[in-house]
Amino acid sequence: MAENRAILYAFWLSSCSWRVRAALHLKGIPYEERSIDIVKTNQQQTEQFRAINPAQKVPALVIDNVTLVESMAIVQYLEDTRPEPALTPKTPVLRARMRELVEVVVSGIQPLQNNGLQSQFPTTEQYTKFTRYWTDRGLQTLEDLLQKSAGEYCVGDQITLADLCLVPQVYNAVGRHALDISKYPTVSRLYEKLLNEKVFKETHPKVIKSKM
Ligand SMILES: N[C@@H](CCC(=O)N[C@@H](CS)C(=O)NCC(=O)O)C(=O)O
Structure with missing residues (x-):
C-alpha cells in the first residue's frame, strides 16, 4: 500500500516551520512542504488557509489523516507517535x-x-x-x-x-x-x-x- 506522505504547510523563513521541519527530518518522516507566503502575498490570511489553521499562521501539518497546528503541539505529536529517536530527555x-x-x-x-x-x-x-x-x-x-x-x-x-x-x-x-x-x-x-x-x-x- 502506498504510504501517505505528510504535508507541511510552511514558509521558508519561518522559525516555527523550521522547528517542525527539523523534527520531521530527525525522525525520518517523509513529507512534502507546501509554501504559504507570509511576507509578500500574506497567503496565511486567506479563508482557504484559515480552514487549515484558524490562527492563520504557519506551520500546519497534515499527518495520519489529521491536521495539526501549533509547532510544539505538532512536534509533541511526532514524539508520541514516532518515539525514535527521542527528542526529549529521560529524567x-x-x-x-x-x-x-x-x-x-x-x-x-x-x-x-x-x-x-x-x-x-x-x-x-x-x-x-x-x-x-x-x-x-x-x-x-x-x-x-x-x-x-x-x-x-x-x-x-x-x-x-x-x-x-x-x-x-x-x-x-x-x-x-x-x-x-x-x-x-x-x-x-x-x-x-x-x-x-x-x-x-x-x-x-x-x-x-x-x-x-
Ligand atoms: N505558536 C505558533 C506561532 C506561529 C507563528 O507565529 N508563525 C509565524 C511564522 S514563524 C507566522 O505565521 N506569522 C504570520 C502572521 O502572524 O501573520 C506556533 O508555534 O506554531
Whole structure:
C-alpha cells in the first residue's frame, strides 16, 4: 500500500516551520512542504488557509489523516507517535530544563518578533526597536539558562526540542534583527555547532528557498 506522505504547510523563513521541519527530518518522516507566503502575498490570511489553521499562521501539518497546528503541539505529536529517536530527555529534571529553554523561545521571543505584529505599530522603526529589545532580552535569558544545562547540545549531550527551537530563533536574531550574539558565548557555541549538523543543514531556510 502506498504510504501517505505528510504535508507541511510552511514558509521558508519561518522559525516555527523550521522547528517542525527539523523534527520531521530527525525522525525520518517523509513529507512534502507546501509554501504559504507570509511576507509578500500574506497567503496565511486567506479563508482557504484559515480552514487549515484558524490562527492563520504557519506551520500546519497534515499527518495520519489529521491536521495539526501549533509547532510544539505538532512536534509533541511526532514524539508520541514516532518515539525514535527521542527528542526529549529521560529524567524529569532534564525535561524541565528543556522546557524552560523551549518556553523562553516559544513564549518569550518568537511572538514578540513575529512579522504579523508589524501592522500594529505606527512605524517600522518602533516595530524594529520592540522586536530587537525582546529578542535580545530572550537571548540573554537563554545564555544564563544554557550555562547550566548545556553539554554538546542545549540540554546535556542529546539533541532535544530545545535545540529545534534555539537554531531557528538565533538564525532570525542574527539575520532579521542584526543582533550581535558574540556576547552570548554559550548560545553562539551551540548555534555554530548545530548549524553544521546534517539536520539543520538540510532543513535550512536557504535550502528550502532554493527548492521553491
Ligand atoms: N505558536 C505558533 C506561532 C506561529 C507563528 O507565529 N508563525 C509565524 C511564522 S514563524 C507566522 O505565521 N506569522 C504570520 C502572521 O502572524 O501573520 C506556533 O508555534 O506554531
